Amino acid sequence: MKYFLIAGEASGDLHGAALMNALKKEDSSAEFRFFGGDRMASEGGVLLKHYREMAFMGAIEVLMNLRVIRKNMELCKQEIMKYKPDVVILIDYPGFNIKIAEFAHTHQFRVYWYIAPKVWAWKEWRVTKLKAYVDELFTILPFETAYFQKHQLKVSYVGNPLLDEILESKKKFRKREQFLQDNHLDSRPLVALLPGSRVQEIRYMLPVMSRLASLYPDYQFVISKAEALDEEIYRKFCDHQPLKLLSGQTYELVHHSFAALVTSGTATLETALLNTPQAVLYKMAGGGLSYKIFQWLFLKVKYISLPNIILGKETVKEFVMDQMNIDAVRPELERLLEDKVYRGEMLADYNRLHTMMGEPGAAGRAAREMYRLLGS
Template sequence: MKYYIIAGEASGDLHGSNLMKELKKKDANAEFRFWGGDLMQEQGGTLVKHYRDLAFMGFIEVVMNLRTILKNIDHCKQDIVKFQPDCVILIDYPGFNLRIAEYVKALNTKVFYYISPQIWAWKQNRVHKIKKVVDKMFVILPFEKDFYKKFEVEVDFVGHPLIDAIENERKEQPTFEDFLRTNDLTKKPIIALLPGSRKQEISTMLPIMLSVVKDYPNHQFVIAGAPSQDESLYRPFLKDNSISVIFGKTYDILQQSEAALVTSGTATLETALFQVPEVVCYKGSFVSYHIAKQLIKVKYISLVNLIMDREVVKELIQGELNTKMLKEELGKVLIGGEKRNKLQADYKELIELLGGVGASELTARLMLENLQ
């Protein structure tokens, strides 16, 4: 069968690649055309556009790039018509994907949505459009099934694909000593810095994260470089020669870290699944933040706290994200810190809630059953 897949971010590229891998196991004639990234490209098929050319952060940034976004939507519609897929698989990225879903539905082509947009947080009215234009929704967070049920939308909870991705990575993890030697690091314990994947995020978050380096001389700080960005983006921030940037090894870094400072997003959950104590960081432009504050309907910004429905990890947002508070909260989750043991116990409960391994395989099987 012919599959057209659209992922607009790094996390979508990861989950899209694992779904493609499972679809190929079950469909020997699988043919892929997709919007995504390097991981999806490794699975074969044709990459139409890379997600690094699609990601715009914040309300102002979207408005400024509206012409480019609309041009991409038109190109995608034309490309789908030309490819004539058996189904279109949409992965999160709602502003773009819901427009595509509406168009594809009118073509009488199956529309599958894998990984729900966070409409439970804001823009809940999008549920009515989803009900109208999506044939089947596959959700990865346990509370999403109940959310959709309130609107009489039946969805399949398939578990979280990050558990699969992390289990696969763990099989090939280097030892701590090998990791240090391979990456030319010292023998100090590691504090991981995950400042995000977009240029705007990195430029905002990284200087604040690095402001606590001087307070922890017995640790080394390692930045997980975003695969979609060039090293030159990080260089202006690295005045201290002891700071390392490592690309393409985020899971290796987390596996070897004592703690982490993490920009809100999927990375907060990845860090928790590696059972690394973390402090969640977020700071946006003044206008974007205050617009979002009026619209967002959830108590937390990190997936860890949203899934657990209580504060498990500390969230430092906007004005609270400063050197003093970051230093204080980081100290609490390092070895010997007052919050560390409780945090790791909460992580175990979180993993149980997410349903274990097999999300990608189950999703692929349900999609094929629906198509056949």
């Protein structure tokens, strides 16, 4: 069968490649054309547009690149019509893909969406478009199934690809002593700092994180650096603290850390799945009033971190906007480092989270179900 896939970000390229690999095992005649990246290209088929030419973040960057986005959209539509695939598979990337879903559906192509948009968190009005244009949603968070079924969408929960990524990474983890030695770290307990992968996140999170680091000389605070960003960006917001930066070793750093301070996002779930106690920090541009307006207009969830959303309780403390300051975060970090009972309770909740998330093999389950549906 002929598959047309669209991934507009690095994470989508990773998940798309795993899905393509799994589809080839189900369908020996599988052919691919796609918007994606190098990982998807390594699985074969024709790469039509690299995600590097598509990944625009934030309102200003999107506005500045509207012409490019429109060209990418037109190219995508033309290629779908030319290729005439058996199915169009959308991978996350909702702003672009929701429009392609409408186009593909209108032209009577079957539409599957792998890694459904987080409309339960914000922009809930998109649910009506998903219902109208998408034949099957493949979800990766356990609570999403009931949410989408409530809105009368066809949905399959396939598990979370993070479980596969972490499982594969763990096979290559070094012993703690070797990890410390290879990275020129001393024997003090580690605290991982995950300030995010965007400059705006780092600008807000890292000054607070680095000042907290200076208060705990018995611990070794290490920053997880995004590979795509220059080291100087981190140094600029480090409050003159000589903190170690590690690139391309986030999972292993978190695994070997005694605790972590984490910017809200997927990293909070990864940290929980790696069983490291954490506190979650978040701040956006515009101050408290902007966030209140954003909350009122768009945000539909009680918590901002995935572990809390999945568990339905505040397992990890969240410090948002004005609450994200040294005076507020310091007592929580103190508990994470010194309160054994508190750490134990958090780790017990993590165990429940593991059970709720299910087993690795998300891409394989998604591919099997897609192939079954296409043949029915």
